[in-house]
Structure formats: structure tokens, C-alpha cells
Amino acid sequence: MTDSLTPEISAAMTRRQFFRRSTAGIAIGIPALATLLTTDGFGADTAIDEKTGGLAGLPHFPPKGRRVIFLHQSGAPSQIELFDFKPNLVKWQGAELPDSVRMGQRITGMTSGQSSFPVAPSIFKFSQYGRSGAWTSELLPYHTKIEDDITIIKSVYSEAINHDPAITFLQTGFQQPGRPSMGAWTTYGLGSENQNLPAFVVLISQANALNPDQPLFSRLWGSGFLPSRYQGVKFRASGDPVLYLSNPPGVPSGTRRRMLDGISKLNRLLAEKYGDPEIDTRVAQYEMAYRMQTSVPDLMDLSKEPESTFELYGPDSRKPGTYAANCLLARRLAERGVRFIQLYHRGWDQHNDLPRDIALQCKGVDQPSAALILDLKQRGMLDDTLVVWAGEFGRTVYCQGKLTGTNYGRDHHPRCFSIWMAGAGIQRGLTIGKTDDYCYNIVEDPVHVHDLQATILHCLGIDHLKLTYKFQGRYFRLTDVGGLVVKKILT
């Protein structure tokens, strides 16, 4: 514990002051007192910012962004159909992918047995939009409205070639499980701006496409070796929005209030005897739990949103649990100061029947993604909210399975994929990165996953080299041993 904090728990303080401070000044799930006293047994050498529950001294420099909305497109969308226009591919339709392009690079076991690797051009049309003239697929008509608000990066690459390690890599900076997720690192560093909601919220939506989904894993929003209070809290569309949020049947709110009053009285009597500040913290946490029982349903209740909101996000936004509804919820969470809002939308793993499935998937994703940007913009929130739209890798130019004029599939391709980012110090209407004519290798501005992570933290005022945590004798960071901020895309 640092000297500067010890006076804060001086014996001169009355219990009442002590208690009042520990309820008012701390973030949900981040009891400052417990951290001050390092009763979780970790992080004894780090000082805590009392207002947010984050680390003292953070942000490292004035931030552009205060929060992140990460729209993860789980399963890996095809860059060739969406953002990376390759007009020449038509000429090579059905021709073998040249060895000079593949260069003996590793491919997955799902296609390594194929005798042929025929080039499959996209059957979807591209046009240029906005002042930026970004090429956009006909699958994304609503994206044409935001081309001048976002930066498209066509040159992101990953080290992992399968979903589980690749999503884990993107979310935690390491392919093997056990590291904290980006949201956990962020809330560990910056704490919370809302007393009544978790700082790190996760929303999941199911595929629009017909192919079977890849599974998700709760470790993707886990806290790894960070204390468990930094793990993401999943908000659900059915049942309790937050697990165990509702009172049991037969316990009305008034009864619960009286229970909490009784528990609180007894715990305070105990605190007088034992002097253990953990007891005071527990009293505060029970009060926060009670407040969450109001604040979460209020957040989830869309009935007061005007008609124009649903028109903007599309009809799906009225159906709880859809990607559209989750995009709208993301905006509501951002409005309430939630630090890290992580969406997962499943259904992009299109090994076969790609044209059919990507069209279905885009129908579910295009309008709400664009709506979120427009909505944040009209509320003046895009300036301090970073939005990231990304899958875990890209897809191959060669066809998986049988190639016909109208149907094909694509395998996993970690060597290049397209993502976009917007808001919070990201340039508007910019496209960076180039891939070769086959959309196979990057030829300009490669952006490693660690670079992307370093850039996200940078937008929040965090130096990714300095946000570390010591575990098992080593200082760890989100970007492992890599990461360069992509300065080119910053304002």
C-alpha cells in the first residue's frame, strides 16, 4: 500500500464517514476499500483511484475516449465480400491460387486435403461511397451512410488460424486461455464511471445465418489472473438480465428492503466488534446490489425509446437478444457510463454456402452497426466512445468445397482481414492497408492484433506498455510482448 492512501483509513475516521465514503466513492464491483487494504491478496504495490476504483495515475495521458463498444463478429466475416474489393479476381475465377501467392503458408486441416485451391471471386457488387470514396459491398447498404465517420483497416492480421485461439488472441492478447480480456484490463486500469452498473458488460446475439455457429466461451470476458471483480458481466435477453438479479418469488421489493436493513444493522454491529473493514464493504455491496435491481431493469426497458430509435436500428431492435437490440442496448450502456461494452454476434463462419449465409448475416448486422454510429454521433457521444467492428480473422480467396458460379465457401485466413473503428480520436473517412490482388497477403500497413489492442488502449489514454499486472513472477500486459500504436489512424 502506498503512503498517500494510508491517511484515508485513519483511525480518526468515524465508522459512519468510513461507510459513507465507501458507498459513494466506488464503482460497482470495485470496492475501493477492499482494494486499499489489498484483502484480495493481490496488487499490493498498486494505488487505487478512489473515484473510479481504477489505478491511480491512469489515464497515462489525456484520453480521447472514455469507453469502448466492441462489436465482435464471431466466426470471422469474409473481407472479400464486405470491405476489400478485388476486381481482378473475376478474371481468375476457378484458376488455381498461384504458389507464388500462397508461398507454402499453413492452411487449416479443413482444406489442406483439397486437391485444388480455385480462386472464388465475390459475387457481390462494390461501389464507392462518401467523400472518402470507400469501396463498399452491396451487402452493406447502411454502411454507405457512415463511410465518412469510420476508419477501415484492410490489413489486420492474426497469428491464430482457428476460432478458439483466434478469439482468445483478439480478446486477451494471447492464444492460450488464462489471460485477462481487454475489457478486464480496461476496467482494471480505468475503473468505472457508474455506481449502479458493472463496468464491463457483455451482450451476446445468435446468428442470422443458417450454418452452425462456433461456440463462445465465458473466458473471453474473464478476468484471467486479475481479481474476479474485473470479469465481464453478461446481460441476457431472457430470464434475469443479470444472473440472480430478481428477488425470489414471494419476496416483494419492500420485504427485500427490510431484509437488507436487518442484515445491514447486524453487519454493522459485527464491524464494531471486529473492526474488519471488509464488513463495511460488504454492507456497501449489498446496497449496490439493491440499486442494481432498479438500474438494470431501467436500462433494459426500451419502452421509453421513441419510434425514431427503432426506425434507426431497424425492426429487429424491438426483439430482445438480437444484434440490433444489443446495439441499441450498447448505446444505452454507453450513456450510463459503462466503460467496456462487448458484443458478440455469432454466425460468420461460412465454410460453405457463403453467399446465402453472408447475405443473411449482413441483413442482421448492417443496419444496427451503422445505426449505432449515427446514434452516437447525433448524441455527441461518438467523440468519446470508441467503436470497433471486427472478427477474429479473415477468409480465404480460394474456395472451400465446390465452386460454382453462384455458390462457394471460404476457409479461415489469418493473414489479412478487414475491420473498422470509429470515434474517440479515430480519423473519419479513412481507409488504410492494402492486400495483394488475391487478398491473401498484406502489402501495405500491416496491423497485428497486438497493434490493434495497443491502439484501443491508446484511445483511452492508456500506454499499453505501462498497464501491467504481476502474476507468477512476471509482469503481464494485454499486448504480451508486442504492440505498436497505429498512429496513422489517429486524429
Next chain:
Amino acid sequence: MGEMSKPRDTFVLGRGEYDNKGEKVKPGVPSFLPPMSRDLPPNRLGLAKWIVDPLNPLTARVVVNQYWQQYFGTGIVKTAEDFGSQGEPPSHPELLDWLATEFVRSGWDIKAMQRLIVTSATYRQSSRASRELIERDPENRLLARGPRFRLPAEMVRDNALAISGLLNDRIGGPSVYPYQPKGLWEEMAFGEGYSGQSYTQSPKPDLYRRGMYTVWKRTVPPPSLTILDAPDREKCTARRAVTNTPLQALVLLNDPTYVEASRALADRTLRNGGRSDHARIDFAFKLATARTPDPQERAVLLGSLREFRSLYRHDQANASKLLSVGETKADSRLAPRELAAWTTLASMILNLDETITKE
């Protein structure tokens, strides 16, 4: 499992890729640790013998430190997972040495080691302390008071089940599927054709088995345990963080496991706790905290009980709903509204800091 007659060649793999073979390597122990005797076979048997060689100082120190951590919340070496140069030095080095040599001397008698620790004067100290002492030694590294820390996740649950009388203490057997919110496995599932994609709750006697028998699906671990800091089992965890969060309060107040345990505790109290409110309150409180409430505490509990009685007196509907939580049926001979009031009081008792804290 036996050793292969001719062990397979093993290589350092460049960047971990299976086809990128580098230097050929042989079995051995890290060079900074005591060397392995040449008489030992270079296989798992040799490794096991090296680990428990009485002359190997590390094993016993690490093990007794783990035991100490379980009883005191913090090990003599706080970084229980790291005794190396990056770890913390022991707070009481001679004590650690002595416990380690005693452990070896006793023939690695685990039970004797537990007895030695729990019968020590240090462990038997009261956990009560002045604010001043807590300020001077917030983590109790100097052991001037007894340990005080929240129980681990599984024990919080086992404790509530034991207090209520529901605990099934059968040992061994396959994992069980206790209460869990609906749809958790399904929303992250892979689809048909794979196993373990849907969750089917266990029948009654299995619902009340100890937390350690709860089935563990690593991609969707049981939330009522992970919320209370049970590790997700994605990495080796030699010590758990102990956090204190609102989600934990929601579990203890609203998870059917604890609501049902409250009713069972109320049931048990009304049947066995004497005739008067006073005696019954003392009975329930003592089951949960191993002590009798003092007059102030008893007054608070009596006050709450009266409030709950008046709330449920004219509310048969809510009383019935509350009593219907869980698979075990409420005792029909008890008046439902009175049982509902006591269930609410019992829930309060199960939620007390003292109930879920080891002191």
C-alpha cells in the same frame, strides 16, 4: 499407464509449431533446483522420487505453506505459487522451515500437519481486533490476531446447506448438476451432434451435494461459484483472490440454492429450536455463526421477524410462492405464513458477513 520401452524423441518447437523442430531435449529438472540423482530413472517415476526426496527442501515448504494459506487466508510465503526470486520472502522463515521439516519427519502425515496448525496458539487467537491494529497490519501478516476471511465459493454453499440441514455429505461418485439459471449452456452451445450442450438439473439428493462435486464445463463454468471467486480453471491457480461484490450479494439473496436453504433452516428452527421466538432465534443464529447472539443482535432479529410476520400475515399468495422455491417440499404441518416469515429471517442470517466468513 506405463513408460514406452523406447521413449519418443522430444524437441524444442520453434514458436510452438509442431513441425518446426529445434534442439533435441532430454528429461531433466531445472538447473536452478537441486539436481536429480543419477541413480533415478529419467522418467515420471524418477521425477516423483526426486520431488519427495527428504533432501529436496522445496516440496514440503510449498505444501505446508498451502495448508497455512488455507487456514490463515495468506501463506507464510504470500506468493504461494512462487517461491522463486520474484516471489515474496516468508513472513516467518523459521516457522516455515520448522513446519516443513516436521512434515517430512512425520512421514508426510497430512492429518498430523493439520492438527499441528489448528491446535497452535497462533491459530486459536480471536479474530477480533481494534481498528488501530487493523490499520497497522491490515493483512495480518504478523499474526497478532486470528484469521478472518470470506469462505471460498464451494464452502459458502456447503456451509449454507449444512446450516439448513440439506447437505448431502456422500463422498465420491460422478459430478452433479445443481440449480443453475436456464439457458446458460445453450446460448454458448455448438449445436446438435455434440455432447454437453444442454444442462439438465440433477434429481433431489444430488442437488445438495458438496460444491466440489458440481459439474464443471470450462467454457460455461457455474456462475454462482465463479461469482464467489472460484477460478475458471483455465490456468493453474495456487491462491484465489477474495473479492467482495454486489453480484455476490445477489447470489446469496436470490439463487434458489440459498432461498431453499433459508426455508429449510426456518423449517429446522421451528421444529427443533424451542417454543419461544427468543429460543428459536438463538438456535438459528447459533447454527450459522457458532455463537449465541448478544442482546442487541437478538433485538434486531426479533424486530425483523415481527416485520416479516406482519408482511406475510395478510399475504398468503406471496408466502406460498416463497415456500415453493426448490425441489424439497415445505413441511405442510407448519403454518405457511409463519414459515414464510421465518424463511425470510433465515435468509437474513445466511447472508450475514459472519455466516460466510471464517473467523
